[in-house]
Amino acid sequence: MSQDTISVRDIARQLPGVVRRAPSIAKGLYYYSLKNDSKPLTLGTLVEHNAVKYGTRPAILADDRRISYAEFNAWANRIAHYLHAQGLKKGDSIAVLLENRPELLATVVGAAKIGVACAMLNTSQKGKVLAHSINLIEPQMIVVGEELASVFEGVRHQVTLGHPSPCLFMPDTDSLRDSGATPDGYINLAQMISGYRGNNPTVKTPPTLGDTAVYIYTSGTTGLPKAAPGSHRKFIKAYGGFGLMTLNMGPNDVLYCTLPLYHATALLVCWGSVLSGGSAIALRRRFSASAFWDDVRRYGASTFGYVGELCRYLLNQPPSPNDRHHGLTKMIGNGLRPSIWKPFKERFGIETVAELYASSEGNIGFSNFFNMENTVGFTTAPYALVKYHEGTRDPVRNAKGRMEKVKAGEPGLLLGEITAKWAFEGYTQKDATEKSILRDVFKKGDAWFNTGDVLKEIGWRHLQFVDRMGDTFRWKGENVSTTEVENIIDESGMVEEAIVYGVDIPGTNGKAGMVTLVPQQGGVDDFDVDALFRYLQDNLPPYAIPVFVRVTSAIEKTGTFKYKKADLKTAGYSVDRPGERVYAWLPRETGYTQVDEALVKRIEGGEIPF
The missing domain is CATH 3.40.50.12780 (ANL, N-terminal domain)
Structure with a gap:
């Protein structure tokens, strides 16, 4: 069960341990600062x-x-x-x-x-x-x-x-x-x-x-x-x-x-x-x-x-x-x-x-210094949790062009203020670094690092991780870029369109990769999923290879030609969509297996140890 708040009593309970570590804490603070x-x-x-x-x-x-x-x-x-x-x-x-x-x-x-x-x-x-x-x-x-x-x-x-x-x-x-x-x-x-x-x-x-x-x-x-x-x-x-x-x-x-x-x-x-x-x-x-x-x-x-x-x-x-x-x-x-x-x-x-x-790359870190339950801890760095657009890394700006902090206990997009003390080292690519910086956030001239992650405060400046936003998901302890996997699949010459996203599997951490694709040639029934698997093995690390593949004849888009990725995520690896086939890379298997209702029930029941 998740702990939603940290009380004075919770902090007090940990103080004897903090006191015992006092000499090490004092020394550590010198190096940390x-x-x-x-x-x-x-x-x-x-x-x-x-x-x-x-x-x-x-x-x-x-x-x-x-x-x-x-x-x-x-x-x-x-x-x-x-x-x-x-x-x-x-x-x-x-x-x-x-x-x-x-x-x-x-x-x-x-x-x-x-x-x-x-x-x-x-x-x-x-x-x-x-x-x-x-x-x-x-x-x-x-x-x-x-x-x-x-x-x-x-x-x-x-x-x-x-x-x-x-x-x-x-x-x-x-x-x-x-x-x-x-x-x-x-x-x-x-x-x-x-x-x-x-x-x-x-x-x-x-x-x-x-x-x-x-x-x-x-x-x-x-x-x-x-x-x-x-x-x-x-x-x-x-x-x-x-x-x-x-x-x-x-x-x-x-x-x-x-x-x-x-x-x-x-x-x-x-x-x-x-x-x-x-x-x-x-x-x-x-x-x-x-x-x-x-x-x-x-x-x-x-x-x-x-x-x-x-x-x-x-x-x-x-x-x-x-x-x-x-x-x-x-x-x-x-x-x-x-x-x-x-x-x-x-x-x-x-x-x-x-x-x-x-x-x-970031300029902010949290540590569970007090050994509390279910928290990433606290930080001495300046940070803010702000309102954001669901499913993106994009914060909401109000009519004045400024961002707004969420209320205590509400999930918010985590930002770390960039200052002389809390510098942002960024990436080797200057354009990538700049894309991670938000400017004029609360006042003109300020700058903040956009972590792309959603957290919530549970008391005494302690945060709890909620979700990872944007075009990445986490699987097997690794961050997987959907765009990177999509580009690799596009280069196979086997698909006309490919959309990659993460889906939930009961009993696992993170999200398993899934791709919905339209074959370059032939129909849904003719697609060579084994050839795709061999290609992915040659060009992607194992954690980035999609666990599920949905083969379809068309991928629905919005009026502005954006893919309806939310609908695909909702469908997951279900097999109730007519004219489509779904495949799964099962543990210890060397290729994809076609998914049917019986296999869906086994996955949903936690019988397969992904």
Whole structure:
């Protein structure tokens, strides 16, 4: 059941815990509030500090590997020296295409130490989408993991890289790492850095707090992925705000992370929190519900990073006597639905849910500092909840051209005020950045970041997430751009029209993708849905492939030639519309299955575990 209000009593109940964390909170507030962009406090200096203070303590745990802070810092230094020797300097960038393994973190820190930003490529991307993401940044070099070399080879001729020898290969097996065997056209980075020293690098123009450390990709609201620059400040804010103030991380803590490190939640929030306490991060390549608790016990994890879908998967596992046989007491992430919040905590013995709200590109974030129920927490940043047009990211303006705040408790479009302290870093594309800014909102000359999300206030400046608006939906913990998927389908040559949207499936988080399409040739009965599926697999990450396909002879439009998407969403995957066929991509199936009434009933009854 959703909690609608937070009372004085609720806050008071949490005060003893806040008092116990007082020293960590005070320290965290210092880092969270830093203003000087020229301050030489960066991701690299955080690691160097931990190498001195916690040198023998583990920094990274992965499979059977245990890497101490001293070892990790020296490893990153060798990468930094190598990149510097290749002529890379502050302001340059490299792309990183690696799965969740220690080499990714070492590469990010090594580059950061000399002021080189890492573009964190989504490992689910392939084809045109991957090529677009790389070319957005125009990196000097790219680091490609052995496990993703074939994916990169598929787009290698489509991307522009600035260095004469730009392709760096990161082996994934000991035999290949030791032998130095390397694919044609690549330089074996693991082999090359062995000849460089492990001392901290010194450069003429060292990076500072305000410099870009990483680029995080987001689907944004429309079109192909956008790249959002993330400064060292974002790591420092996570270090202070999440790691110290909210989680009170220490050297004995281990944070178990199965979230992909190309996500801001994993890279910035989880890892930033780990660094704050000299804690360890335990990595797994991909989330596994069946192996989750065994890993937690194996690594001695006290904390884990989550998205709501991950928690639902865990809760759907059969109950076990070992459900509380672990040391996990804290969790940090986003998207935990009110319907499973309390059941999850009670079943697994979780004490602290550090639910948060933030975006890669945004200037505003919320954190559940007081450990309240069913809330993204509160923020010290200036924000407003305003009236909006249903189904869009568009706010309502009154007769005077100004926006109006909603009443307390009412859902509203969340805006974050852009000020000198709360700067908006935006995207690499200036036009995309400008589209996210609203001007003259409450007075002439003011500027606000449009989050595109609807939230409501439930007391004491605490907000509760309501919905994600506009042309995106969230599925499997990922934002899916309807326009991006539509463009990919359009390029197949198989359809005349295609409209993509999200639909609800009982018992799941987010919305499943669905496309209604008109075949390019032939009728509804002749459409080759298997060929469409093969094409989508080649050009989209799995989470973006539509779960449902509706094939029709025409898509209804309004008098102004706008598609009636609301009617399509209402119809969902029902099969009661004459002359149409509906298909579903069922779990563990390798293609689409035609939907009939019996299958609709099974889906509606929660019998199929999407």
